[in-house]
Amino acid sequence: MSRCYEDLSGPEIATNISPSSILLLPVGAVEQHGPHLPLSVDHVIAHETATALVDECGDRLDVWQLPTISISKSNEHAWSPGTLYLSAETLMAMLRDIGRSISATGAERLVLLNGHGGNTTHLETALRELRLEFGLKTFLMHPMIPPAHGGHSAEHEMGMGIHGGLDETSVFMHLRPNEVHLDKAGRRVPEILDQNDHVKFGGSVSFGWLSNDFNPDGYIGDPTGATAEHGRQLFEQSITTLSKAMEEIRTFDFGR
């Protein structure tokens, strides 16, 4: 049986979705990723990760895959024609509407799977709002943990491969081998930030930035060494990790 939520009929929702079900909402983005990658990167990665994850653990953990949100909060790339972006208010309203709809199904667990770093604070905000307003247990996971949140970044990227860099480019090469133009990419690491102890990606002081603040090409990192094989490893590792996280989500309890 399909594990895509929308493949169910109305009456089937009633019989298949229960308090122990986990609903998984992939959130992508359509935004510039430099000259070597298409606008679709975050959309594709979020969608493919969700699909692979549900293949892996959907039946076992009663996971249902919601339709992928393609367009989200990408205004750090608003300077680049092509980027499609929602305002913060629109994204939050959309998440609230979806949360309200989901709470009506009887499901109690909603997982946001976020492919775009610019959504993170908004989705984290939504975790609390949806918990408070609709009583849902809410979770946020990422295909790859962003370097700015403690995730991996290749050494030569100095922890700054955050947008169109080595890992993201590699994963996308794995997923869409013919859509990457590495020949158009170079090194775009804002090394100046490495002088800072506090004010840097993942540092103790956050800072506001737009993707053209660092360079006019709008990507941040060094994708020049990206390979599909590296991407494959990252992707499979991601599915393994996320699958384990889903097991924790399945039994998550506040302990009260």
Added chain:
Amino acid sequence: MSRCYEDLSGPEIATNISPSSILLLPVGAVEQHGPHLPLSVDHVIAHETATALVDECGDRLDVWQLPTISISKSNEHAWSPGTLYLSAETLMAMLRDIGRSISATGAERLVLLNGHGGNTTHLETALRELRLEFGLKTFLMHPMIPPAHGGHSAEHEMGMGIHGGLDETSVFMHLRPNEVHLDKAGRRVPEILDQNDHVKFGGSVSFGWLSNDFNPDGYIGDPTGATAEHGRQLFEQSITTLSKAMEEIRTFDFGR
């Protein structure tokens, strides 16, 4: 070359999208369609129609397919768990955000391809708002013209095959042969409306309705005779018609 907008990179947008380009935004819905159809019907039809239409005329008419909006304004089905719906305000905000993003590309023509009748007034509203605020030439087309707007409806449906009825079910059978359960469907035609000259679907007086106002099953029409072959004919006819409409859109001018 792909005609999917999101397959372009940022720099490719600049070279490929011009004032003569037509951007096509399919708008679906995830909502109950009775026991015989999955929630995805409008989503699938909008997406597949857009894809077939761009296949047919994309290169000829410089059409680019935007990512399909899956979830939209379906609150007439809010009573039925499973339906995912945005508020009117959220949908309008999303359309405005997308219109603003698109106007930055240099494209001047935006076509909304709407798979869900409950969106129609909102999308028509958006036509004017996006024209006024961003100067876009805006258009709204439907995979099938709704009976309420003068489109076809089988005689035995008395013009009321408007949600999960004969034609929609047939088209979906053509597109997803294994996902229809005709055995669960019956006749759900609100014949009482046929007594009216004015207050009826497509009549001179509109009325507010929810999909469970007429019957508890939430579909309106009589899908019992639906066949994939009838659906194929409707779908192909639709592509032919929409393609001709796209030619008019390509050269549309106000004449001033």
Added chain:
Amino acid sequence: MSRCYEDLSGPEIATNISPSSILLLPVGAVEQHGPHLPLSVDHVIAHETATALVDECGDRLDVWQLPTISISKSNEHAWSPGTLYLSAETLMAMLRDIGRSISATGAERLVLLNGHGGNTTHLETALRELRLEFGLKTFLMHPMIPPAHGGHSAEHEMGMGIHGGLDETSVFMHLRPNEVHLDKAGRRVPEILDQNDHVKFGGSVSFGWLSNDFNPDGYIGDPTGATAEHGRQLFEQSITTLSKAMEEIRTFDFGR
């Protein structure tokens, strides 16, 4: 006894308004209609139609006339100083507020009588929203059915007498004989649209337009042959038709 809602006192509302009552809300507009007509056209027509309609059937069908909304959503005429317009958000908020107030009276049927085409999608939207939020049975009627929705338009106007054209000008001449300046009017029919099969007023593809898109004078149609007598006929015919529609509204039932 007066059939004007506001002529009742608070306690009289309780004794006179019942579930079988019909509340009628005329919605006008104050917007440019070319050089031959005053800004008031839609306001006057909506108000006078409502008044004549209530005269005709108010006692018989228990209809109560609400105060006419004079200013509404006219931003297609925003380019023309003089036009007073609400934003879409303001109009929807106003309708929601009024719907909430009305639902408190015990009335169950609300009819919007719309004198301005630019309001149509908004009022149709309101039909559903007010039904869902307040449980009202809601209806939308027009003094004259717009040509774009299948109504009459003189042949020489080619179905495009939609703003300040023959019929509207004639009806206004009937209602306010001294306020029309036919000598200032000419033919303003955007004939270029007639080449289209789909993208035209009333066609299968809607399009966004502003009233100065077609010509700098802002009216659309050919009022040169307008007469008060033609207007009288249209007006009386309208009252007859709307009165019949009101009878259907009086007994309207979803059949469930």
Added chain:
Amino acid sequence: MSRCYEDLSGPEIATNISPSSILLLPVGAVEQHGPHLPLSVDHVIAHETATALVDECGDRLDVWQLPTISISKSNEHAWSPGTLYLSAETLMAMLRDIGRSISATGAERLVLLNGHGGNTTHLETALRELRLEFGLKTFLMHPMIPPAHGGHSAEHEMGMGIHGGLDETSVFMHLRPNEVHLDKAGRRVPEILDQNDHVKFGGSVSFGWLSNDFNPDGYIGDPTGATAEHGRQLFEQSITTLSKAMEEIRTFDFGR
């Protein structure tokens, strides 16, 4: 020539409205006024005062009468079915929209003539907002100065004839002699407030109240002695006073 703004055509606005013109916007209300008065009281008084005022000084001072806003912010009467009320947000949005439209005409002076005390703080707020956003010179006047703002109130009403009391009832009797039912009215003066030096109508400390806080009948004052003759005097006096105020408005200057 008519001094009603909406009787002008679009082109006539351009020739008739100038920086020296004064636009007058009457703001009424449709709300319960006790058992002796209809819902229309504030609507009628605002409209009739505006009409008489424009008759008196319109030509002399270049005043143009805008359509009367009938429904406004009356939620202190929300408890009483019949009352039609806008939220504060809706009223402010409406005033902003109208201010924007008016600023496009070239007029620089906008006068709000307020028939309903519950609007006062909102309209005063609008004075500043419209001045700041659109550069308009803005003014607020009242048919009768509310006792709470230093206006007259009959001695036996102890300064508390603020809603459906002696003066308002009398003025309405003058304007609509057949619509007042004095036999249903009594004395509804919240004498307890008279013990206070500060917390009372017109005192140094304002307080929030709803019209049923004081008594279940919802009017405040003592209309039992109301007469049309007293109303006529008040009304004529009001026109005289407002006309003088309009002269000051005509030449008003900040002196900078």
Added chain:
Amino acid sequence: MSRCYEDLSGPEIATNISPSSILLLPVGAVEQHGPHLPLSVDHVIAHETATALVDECGDRLDVWQLPTISISKSNEHAWSPGTLYLSAETLMAMLRDIGRSISATGAERLVLLNGHGGNTTHLETALRELRLEFGLKTFLMHPMIPPAHGGHSAEHEMGMGIHGGLDETSVFMHLRPNEVHLDKAGRRVPEILDQNDHVKFGGSVSFGWLSNDFNPDGYIGDPTGATAEHGRQLFEQSITTLSKAMEEIRTFDFGR
């Protein structure tokens, strides 16, 4: 025991706040007051007045002091860099949020103590909104009654010492002796307004103004004779008056 609300713990709120408690919310502003006064004037006066008032009557009347709102609605000074201002919508949202929070404590009386004239209409609006939505008894008091509302203004200021004038400057000198630069101040009385009988501060016709409408220095009044001693008298008198008002608030009843 501290009478500062925020010095209580959560459980202490439950035991100390009761229906007879009065919660006092001081509302200040951070806005230009001419060259002789710092931006903090309204913030300081609101805060110090609240503190002195609670010292005087807090234990006796069960008053609890809420944290002072520092930044509020000051857009009449938006032209002057330094001014920090909220929009009207933001201020109202903040007050609603606070009212909702307070209604959860069991307190029934909320007093707004307003140090900034530009907030007055908004706070008065809030009185009613909070009463209606949360059932609170709500009150608004001012450290000094504004001349525009019948309060004192030195004779040579002609009733126009409304912003940075004699009294306000004096009170601030009393509270912050070292922060006033009288040498930078002169007479800024818009005497032209004195010609008017109606359109003037405190007149029967209100008007919209910005603080640089009258002169480029942005203060209105004549602070040249200000002294700390005069300020001390005003301040102490204010505490005495407000304390008496608080007694009335303590026992305030609508009499129904």
Added chain:
Amino acid sequence: MSRCYEDLSGPEIATNISPSSILLLPVGAVEQHGPHLPLSVDHVIAHETATALVDECGDRLDVWQLPTISISKSNEHAWSPGTLYLSAETLMAMLRDIGRSISATGAERLVLLNGHGGNTTHLETALRELRLEFGLKTFLMHPMIPPAHGGHSAEHEMGMGIHGGLDETSVFMHLRPNEVHLDKAGRRVPEILDQNDHVKFGGSVSFGWLSNDFNPDGYIGDPTGATAEHGRQLFEQSITTLSKAMEEIRTFDFGR
């Protein structure tokens, strides 16, 4: 000279605030912190940290202290009467308003100093929004880095001393020695979370929580060993660290 922004007059802003100035906005909260701490904890810590920080580096680095926001986004504690909380929308609107005001001064750097974890995602969101809309360079720092973001948490708290735990209680004891009631506190560590590798505070999967999800007392951590001396060390260390961060902020550059 005072380094408090509001102690400047309007003209002094013009002469003292320059593009090299840093504006520091402390953001507190008024919310329950268990039975051992007052509502004021976050408000006090944010304010005192800002004050000490400006004392330390204000003159050296041209830092100006804005008035402390006392009430913010605390709805995870909405269940506990006493908590004062803004909605997410209100907080974001307030930050936008303040950002707009600040951008008018000519300052280019705005630092948010956040005392309340529940604000973090909102303030991080604001960093980008204010950068995009007003061109400000924006930063977010915390008095203590939250354990959930990699900061310190005592071993026996297992990384979960996040609200009213050892460190926060200690710092508050240092700042307000007489306001802590350790005798009312116990151990409230949700040890169940320690079983998880991913779904836990600071784990790779975030989750939505309210402060009473874990236990009915609403604090999370183990404050029983708190001491003022430990608090003093943490506080001083914090000032040292933040001061170094301010130096980086002073010279921060994107490197483009």
